[in-house]
Amino acid sequence: MTPARRRPLVAGNWKMHTTPQSGVELARAIVRAGPPDGVDLVLCPPAIAVTDVARAVVGTTVRVGAQNMHWLDAGAFTGEISASMLAGVAEVVIVGHSERRGDFGETDEMVNRKLRAALAAGLTPIVCVGETESVRDAGGARALITAQVQAALEGVDSEAAGPLVMAYEPVWAIGTGRTASPEQAAEAIGWAREALGHALDAAAAERTRVLYGGSVSPANARELLAQDGVDGALVGGASLKADDFIAIARSAVP
Ligand code: 13P
DSSP states (O other), rough: OOTTSOOOEEEEEEOOOOHHHHHHHHHHEEEEEHHOTTEEEEEEEHHHHHHHHHHHHSSSSEEEESSSSSSSSSSTTTOOHHHHHHTTSSHHHHHEEEHHHHHHHHHHHHHHHHHHHHHHOOOOOEEEEEOHHHHHHOOOOHHHHHHHHHHHTTTTTTHHHHHHOOOOOOGGGGTOOOOOOOHHHHHHHHHHHHHHHSSOHHHHHHOOEEEESOOTTTHHHHHHHHHHTOOOOEEEEEGSSSSHHHHHHTOOOO
């Protein structure tokens, strides 16, 4: 269970789905489906839809985030967007998703630069960590998660890290329908929180929300979110259906 002092957060990572128009329709359907009180709800559409989706949820409790950003403010970086471009439009940004690390070669150092740029721009970063199946099978999950958390937070102090959110997303559970068991999720989130304590301090470890992501669905959300230390969910596929996403959010109500 999430302690009362950590408010649950459920974020939808729409990945490369939706146009600006269909994204607005999805956001409106989510608002109509009734975001529950007591849970922070965040929608992360593709970059091209962020502005329209943000406009569509003005006046509601729903917040909007991006899925990625560059660490520099401006420059000759074709195809990239910066934290300062996002800052007027979105409040949140996902950093270091395993699809960015695996498919686009994002290193721990890039994740660290992005995290620092996001915090400096006043955005709430959701920093993703998590092991592949082969790393887990070899017994290396704890060491990898610890190293990823430490590297992401290099040079960041507890105060600067204020709004930081982390997400534990085991790569083998993403888009596979194979969810981590509630015990596996809670254990790994415990490792991530311990690493947060070492990289920052005990207060930061205590206040930072750590989400679980990987094949979260209305069917498994309640059990996952009932675990100690699991402060919410980062949802992929099921976030593209308004009713499923809201059902997951309801499971997070304390
Ligand atoms: P799925 O929920 O589709 O497994 O995706 C999880 C994820 O990668 C969220 O960032």
